[in-house]
Amino acid sequence: ADELSLQLKWVTQAQFAGYYVAADKGFYEEEDLDVTIKPGGPDIAPVQVLLGGGADVMVDWLPSALAARENGAPIVNIAQPFKSSGLMLTCLKESGIESPEDFPGHTLGTWFFGNELPLYSWMSKLGYPTDGSEGGVTIQKINFNVDPLLQKQVDCATTMTYNEYWQVIDAGLTPDDLVVFKYEDEGISTLEDGLYTTEENLEDPEMVDKLTRFVRASMKGWKYAEENPDEAADIVLENDATGAQTEKHQKRMMGEIAKLTAGSNGALDPADFERTVEVLMSAGAAPVITKDPGDAAWTHEITDEALD
Amino acid sequence: MWIVLGILAWAGGWALNVWLAGRARSRATALAVPVIFGLTLIFVWEAAVRGFGISPVLLPPPSAIVAEMGTSSHILWEDFVQTVIKGALTGFVIGCAAALGTAIVVDRFDFLRRGLLPVGNFVAALPIIGIAPILVMWFGFDWQSKAAVVVVMVFFPMLVNTVEGLRDTSAMQRDLMRTYAAGYWTTLLKLRLPAAMPFIFNGLKLATTLALIGAIVAEFFGSPIRGMGFRISTSVGLLALDLVWAEIVVAAIAGSAFYGGVALLEKAVTFWHPSQRGQG
Amino acid sequence: MRERGTDRASHNKREHGTMTGSAIIDARDVSLTFQTNDGPVHALRDVNLQVEKGDFVSFIGPSGCGKTTFLRVMADLEQPTGGDIHVNGVSPEEARRQRAYGYVFQAAGLYPWRTIGGNIRLPLEIMGYDRSVQAQRVKEVLELVDLAGFEKKYPWQLSGGMQQRASIARALAFEADILLMDEPFGALDEIVRDHLNEQLLALWARTQKTICFVTHSIPEAVYLSTKIVVMSPRPGRITDVIESPLPKERPLDIRDTPEFLEIAHRVREGLRAGHAYD
Amino acid sequence: MRERGTDRASHNKREHGTMTGSAIIDARDVSLTFQTNDGPVHALRDVNLQVEKGDFVSFIGPSGCGKTTFLRVMADLEQPTGGDIHVNGVSPEEARRQRAYGYVFQAAGLYPWRTIGGNIRLPLEIMGYDRSVQAQRVKEVLELVDLAGFEKKYPWQLSGGMQQRASIARALAFEADILLMDEPFGALDEIVRDHLNEQLLALWARTQKTICFVTHSIPEAVYLSTKIVVMSPRPGRITDVIESPLPKERPLDIRDTPEFLEIAHRVREGLRAGHAYD
Amino acid sequence: MAPMRNILPVLTVIAAIVVIWYGAAVWLNAQWVLDTAARQDREVGAAELVMETWSQDKPQLPAPHQVVTELWQTTVEKNITSKRSLVYHAWVTLSATLAGFGLGTALGFALAVGIVYMRVMDMSVMPWVIASQTIPILAIAPMIIVVLNAMGLSGLLPKAMISMYLSFFPVVVGMVKGLRAPSRMQLDQMRTWNASKTQEFFKLRLPSSMPYFFTSLKIAMAASLVGAIVGELPTGAVAGLGARLLAGSYYGQTIQIWSALFMAAAVAAAMVGLIGFVQRLTLKRMGMN
Ligand SMILES: Nc1ncnc2c1ncn2[C@@H]1O[C@H](COP(=O)(O)OP(=O)(O)OP(=O)(O)O)[C@@H](O)[C@H]1O
């Protein structure tokens, strides 16, 4: 079998169920592939792993992928299993926020690494300064958990529909205590989990063939996971080496993830790409991308072949 | 081509140093030798990056880092103030002062010494990366939590060194004080603190490197949107490695300068100790 | 540990001591046992000694016989495990608090972070002397031990003999009634030693201090003392106490007189008895 | 630094030296200046000395006059800044490589992690003696210095005087032609000192070693030596070299003979000349 | 040397810490209890408040018994090969720690010997060794891992390398001091016996450096553990105490974080204790104590 390794953007969880299912159900084997899945984490930049040769393909979000590309990393999107964005801003109702008009004077916590850009671009659309000055908001970098929100260090925090939001709920708050703003609804959504590889790999026909088979099997895994969420969650749990995940949480996550993958057959929709670029470039202050990356940043070559 | 150049530079630099070190020891050679060594290292790095065609998102060449330091100097300065001046320095001062005070109390009451030091050693073994998030949770995002992390990090090395130093007087030196019927405080001031100075400086020197690392690492776990740790962690995510390395260079320079300053102070204060006199 | 009056000689001496009321140091049946891993070490056993005010007492005896230990007991640096000792009629501790002692240790023990002047000034600072008095005293004692001009040097810049003299100066700088000196002239050559012996005698005559002095040199002991205490080891005890008939005024050439040689002979015999050879 | 033959006496001695071809140590115009922060210290200037094979040479002089420094120059532990020195006809370095020296340092300097036996065995191990020879030698020298039975003890379990004896034993354990001893009997009392003096003389008579011996005691120097070198300080120079007329066979009471006292007197005068006091 | 004498003071201090800890737990967690109660329109009495602060799922500061319970459950009650067993994770970290410790000690030792015997190294290397330690390891650890990965090294070794990076420093510093500990006189003695450099090293410098050596080893061991944990973060939260800390932090599982922390400290204490034991044995055999 041909060996192929996949670098994830985050730790093993239902967010990546499609790949684990494909491996577990033998979809990769059917394509004569031997796939190694490497979990990620906050200290792992998948692009570095990819360029360093530690992986052949990676899961990444378009904003950080484009930022890397502008910094000289020749990476290309080859498939996009996630159609919609799961990012949202979750606010405490007690802070008095009910609609975007209420933001001024509050502290909004966001993840960085490129995830802050949609928020900046939203604020600039709303006309709020982000330097904490009068009539504006304060942007605070928070880590990948919800503690700052629970401890009221911030009034709003970025969360994923499938993960952090439920952690807030698990902590004892009810949906009634919260107000959420989905990026998808606010017109600032960016493309999330896509599959990327290097330009060099795409010039190698053998590799292209492998990737094609990989994408095909992965999409099969995704569709299987959508249809059998509980089984998919179990498979994910099986593969969690930290032993820190819980069944309840993963099953719920799988349900939410299915909503995000639903609209995609695996091929990138160029309109989504354009929208993401536009959001990123209108972020004001310190944009991570300064020029339109153009169509070189994605290709349909693989998906066309895989999904024909 | 670049690889050959790198090897040549390495050999040349080392030979030059061997020659310099063989000559009489002077201020100039003492300075020149490490500088030449460092320059050689940097050149070899540059040559390797170019020679092997290493991607700049993995390891940028020194020339790119220097260029970045020029263009982002205002960012670097802002981060330096936030992390080094506000976080590391405050924490260093508070932590060392607290440790010194505690050491004196612990030394006064033997019961405390025997109880606190073993427990202290255990607590000191708690990894910083575990403590930092907790302290950020307690002290907020700004520099106060960084200072707190630094305090925790420098406290025990400093405490242990000071306690050891306060006990490092010879029986005869103490007996002399007894024959003068000198009280506890007099003995502390005139005998034990001076005698403890070499140990205290050992602790201080250790604390300088710990303070800087602590302040930067703590920023990984939450910070306002400035600071060296913040910049490093976010820039890695965006693969702006020039900036990351520029920050690292600033950290290394600041750390070495800090260490050097304390070492100079040590030389001035403990000029009498054999380890200082030996190098003349 | 404590064994009482089994020994005739010590019993006699004790009675003698009781009669002289003015004894400035009055040790009765003093014993001291160190507990070590190898078992107890009897450093002193049933030591009885009376020293009058103004006495110059030399202690002589083989290495390890307890000379240093006895000095330490007097200065309250060591607690006897048996017997009683009184200094100036009070306990050694009380006397120490009254700052009765000037102690010259067997090794110089100067503080390396202070200059020679600073080292000599140290006890004066602690005892709260005036600044001007301090400077005056430092100058005086430095001259006394021939170290004028070395005030600003650090201890390690001096040779071993000079360091020893500085430590003597330190003990002389303040007004202690009792000087305890443990082999102070050990590392000095004969000429310097003679010179310092003279100086010490002059100082003693002038100030009426009481001096307890440990030495390995028989002539030195005889030349300096009004009372020579000969000790023997394991357990450390006093084997002989010789009252010197020599006059207080002692030129160096007194050392060639028959009286002197006779006392020296008696000391040597006492010392020899404490040794294993023949 | 180097200053040549300006001094009549040294010039004479040099000629004298040239005539005796067998000099085992032959120092000509040796000078040594230490460069310190305060400026140069002239530790030795124009030292001329010839030592014949089998000589017992004592060095005596005030503290800091350069005795230790001269011993160190002989042993190639210090490089002279002027003049020439030959040992056995070769340079000190060469002689050192041939393991010509047994050196007893001013302080005992035993290795704390080795037992007394182990310390004495150390040079034997380094020089590659057989195991059985090693054991034999250790036993012999321990007896020589009266430390039989202490082979297994560690240095800190011994008193200062015993440590000093162990360090003497260490220098005697291997076959060095030249023994360099720097105040070896400093911390010992008179009786032990006399005893060891006798032992040392016996050893010297038996083995025909050449011995260079530093001491502060005039009687000791006179009693032991065939040649007494008197030195004076700043800069360190040799002021007198006294060839002893005493016979090789020396009982302890030779110290009361007129010849002995005369030599002692001459040494004392020489020594006094090097001092500041009258 | 007499641990027995220390037990009472240690227990007293621990008791004091536990009391303060419980107090702090009430203080830090009370806000949350009050907020929850307010949302549920519920009144809490003082006793109730205290009890609830000590039994939250995700407290700001877990109470001691919560940590102890978690430790018990994840060590004793789990099969040690299970991924949910803290013993398993501790072992993963420990193996990287030991490998890094070994490498670091060897490197540090070699550098120290070079510095002591070669003047060039003394003058050129030392300042850079110090500078190297001012670099925040957490920042470059991911890059080291990636680069090593690119070179085909993965698994234990990259973690061990980071561990080594942190642990060689105390060994260099301590051993340079230790190898230079012999006095001038001791070195001169060796010279008069015409000892070779090797003999001088093994018979004098090495034995004199032993106390420094062991002290350095203790510090290096603690540093190695930190290195191994730091190295675990960017290998992808797979296994080990570092991964455990990380996972705990994503999901706000403070109890899990604290128990991983304590496990790490216990491992460090055990290893340092072991070195101390070897130290006492060695020094005793060398007649020094
Ligand atoms: N702290 C101690 N612990 C155990 N034994 C001790 C201690 N101090 C002294 N000794 C022992 O007590 C005895 C007397 O020692 P002391 O120092 O009084 O001798 P000394 O007469 O002063 O000898 P020296 O002439 O060598 O100075 C010795 O056998 C010594 O080993």
Ligand SMILES: Nc1ncnc2c1ncn2[C@@H]1O[C@H](COP(=O)(O)OP(=O)(O)OP(=O)(O)O)[C@@H](O)[C@H]1O
């Ligand atoms: N390493 C050194 N650096 C500078 N000066 C030195 C050094 N060694 C010795 N001296 C100086 O050289 C002079 C001679 O010293 P040396 O040790 O030879 O004296 P000594 O005759 O052995 O005295 P003592 O009787 O005290 O042992 C002294 O003034 C001393 O201060």
Ligand SMILES: Cc1ncc(C[n+]2csc(CCO)c2C)c(N)n1
């Ligand atoms: C560079 C980069 N690193 C991490 C994340 C965060 N992230 C990616 S997936 C995921 C799972 C959420 O449950 C999280 C937190 C990011 N957005 N960008």
Ligand SMILES: [Mg+2]
């Ligand atoms: Mg004594």
Ligand SMILES: [Mg+2]
């Ligand atoms: Mg000398």
